Amino acid sequence: MNAPKRTVLFDLHQKLGARMTVFGGFEMPVSYSGIIEEHLAVRTSAGVFDLSHMGEFEISGPHALATLERAFTNSAARLKQGHAQYTIMCAEDGGTIDDLIVYRLGPERYLLCVNASNVDADREWIKELNGGRSKFEDVSDATALIAVQGPVAVAILAVLADFPIADVPRFGVAGGQVAGITCLAARTGYTGEDGFELFVENAGARKLFEAILDAGAGANVKPVGLGARDTLRLEAGLPLYGHELDRNSSPLEAGLAAYVKLGRPFIGAAALTAQRDNALKKTLVGLQTDDGRMVARQGYRVFRNGDEAGVVTSGTFAPSIQRPIAMAYLTVASAKNLPAIGESLEVEIRNRKTRATIVPRPFYRRDEGHAASTASV
Numbered sequence: 001m002n003a004p005k006r007t008v009l010f011d012l013h014q015k016l017g018a019r020m021t022v023f024g025g026f027e028m029p030v031s032y033s034g035i036i037e038e039h040l041a042v043r044t045s046a047g048v049f050d051l052s053h054m055g056e057f058e059i060s061g062p063h064a065l066a067t068l069e070r071a072f073t074n075s076a077a078r079l080k081q082g083h084a085q086y087t088i089m090c091a092e093d094g095g096t097i098d099d100l101i102v103y104r105l106g107p108e109r110y111l112l113c114v115n116a117s118n119v120d121a122d123r124e125w126i127k128e129l130n131g132g133r134s135k136f137e138d139v140s141d142a143t144a145l146i147a148v149q150g151p152v153a154v155a156i157l158a159v160l161a162d163f164p165i166a167d168v169p170r171f172g173v174a175g176g177q178v179a180g181i182t183c184l185a186a187r188t189g190y191t192g193e194d195g196f197e198l199f200v201e202n203a204g205a206r207k208l209f210e211a212i213l214d215a216g217a218g219a220n221v222k223p224v225g226l227g228a229r230d231t232l233r234l235e236a237g238l239p240l241y242g243h244e245l246d247r248n249s250s251p252l253e254a255g256l257a258a259y260v261k262l263g264r265p266f267i268g269a270a271a272l273t274a275q276r277d278n279a280l281k282k283t284l285v286g287l288q289t290d291d292g293r294m295v296a297r298q299g300y301r302v303f304r305n306g307d308e309a310g311v312v313t314s315g316t317f318a319p320s321i322q323r324p325i326a327m328a329y330l331t332v333a334s335a336k337n338l339p340a341i342g343e344s345l346e347v348e349i350r351n352r353k354t355r356a357t358i359v360p361r362p363f364y365r366r367d368e369g370h371a372a373s374t375a376s377v
Contacts, residue, residue, distance in 0.1 A: 007052035008144050008202040009209060016223050024116025026053035028226055035227035039319045042191055042232055043366075046150030047224035048212050051197065052205065055119035056143045057126065060109040061134035068102060068110060071129050071267060073251055073260040079104045084171045084188055086259055088251040089122065090268030094275060095247040096254070098122050099239065101188055103173045111184070111199070113145070115241045129267070144205035148212055149195035149224075149232075151366070156216045157196055161185070165196070179211035190229065192236030192364060234325060235318050237286060237361030243298060243313045244284055244327060250275060253329070255284050255361075280332055282310065285339050286361040287326040289347065294354045296326040296347040303346040303353060304330065304339075312347065318363060325363045326356075 004027040013020065018029035029050065031038060041047050059067060068076040074087035081104050089097045098118040103111040114122045123138050130136050148157060158166045163176030165185055173186040181204035189195045200208055213221060230240070239245050244254050250268075251260050252275050262273055289296060295315055296302075302310040315326035326347070330339050339358055346353040 005053075007050055008205045009050045009052060012206050012209060013050065013223075018223070018225060021226070023226055024053050026116060028053055029223070030227045031225040032223045035225070035231060036319045038222055038224040038228035039231050041220055041222040042150045042193055042224060042228065043320050044151070045219045046148055046153040046156060046195065046216055046221045047191075047228065048209060048216075048221065049147040049149065049224050049229060050209065051145040051147050052143070052202075053116040054145050055114040055116060055122065055138070055140040056145070056199065057112040057114065057123065058109070058137045058139055059112065059126070059130065059134050060106070062108060063130075063133035064108050064110055064135075067126065067130045067134055069264065069266060071126055072100075072102070073266060073268070073272070074102075075261040075264060076102055076104070076110070078261075081106060082173055083169075084173050084186055088245075088256060088259060089125065090250065090266075090272065091247065092268055092271065094250040094252070094268045094271030096241070096245040096249055096251060097125060097247065099241060099245055099251075099256075101186075103184075103186060105173070105184075113197075118241065142202060144200050144202050145197060146200065146205065146209055146212070147189060147195065147197045149189045149191040149193045150221070151193065152216070152219050152221070153193070153195035156212065156219065156221065157185075160211060160215055168196075170194075179208050179215075181208045181211075183208070190236075190238060191232040192238070192362060193232075193366065230314075231316050231319060234314050234316050234327070235320055235362065235364035237327070237363060239284075239327075240314060244329075249282075249329070252276060253280050253282050253284060279334065282329045282331050283339060284313070284327055284329055286359045286363060287312070287315075287328055287345065287347065287356045288359050288363075289324050289326075289349075290344075290355040290357060292323045294347075294349050295324040296328070296349060296354070296356060301348045302328050302330060302356075303348070304343075309345070320364045325359075327361070 072087040184199040297315040300312040310330035312328045
């Protein structure tokens, strides 16, 4: 087995007292001061995340758009320069290879940010579809990614930036310097809060991370690990590859139909069209246990009307609403048998069936002005 990789910020994580784990092939911080404390810092102030384990590809040239249109469920042809788009990459059978964000940096230049565990598979898949027609470069190893998320994130970055970063719209992207470091600043995220993800060359990553922490010290801004990143995204009802999305689950089954633009010849379009027209075989729902204490975790069985009907994909105690939450796939026998909000189910927790109720997602939303989902249609 290969030793895990380390991001350029590994030494800083150690200095900050991080507890480390292996994720996506990288040794990454789980937490620094504690998952709940970091989670609440993001909800009330801001958190700073090292996301340098994520993969980045650049594709450019006259045929770049054609490759993206063939590869992804969302239509990159709708994407304006300086904007970003959430999308999904499917196999022919409609199963999910990865979910990712596409940034349009120029008339014929795009940046793709992909999940760490899927970098190798994604690279080979896209390169094969591209067929050498466009310039394709994997810039993952040379690129660090730092996220700043939370209600004061933009204000902190506005002090450090040499360009009007606060004017960048949601799912917009702009270049400039932050704390004297040249960045590509994208107003995207994975927490249900406003904020930015800053793409930067490795050499400037540590200075940038520390400058943001220093600028936010008076506002209780904290470094945040993968533990709180997971609880934050789950509260926001956002899918995680390997949990809600995988090769055996389609974006339609995961409730991501808004990002599947049918009527165009992308890989998986025929299978997804058939799913849409002939009803899904499973669907993703949000759950809360009725007692408000028991946590339904990944892999726990779900029962409907006494019969086994599905499995939990993600579950945690949600610090923002002070109760357990979960997402689960339920099998669907027919269009007449669709799960409904408010429906009562059971989850097998520690060999006991615990009552649970289907609830809307996201589980947490700051207000109507800040949609919890970070995915742009």
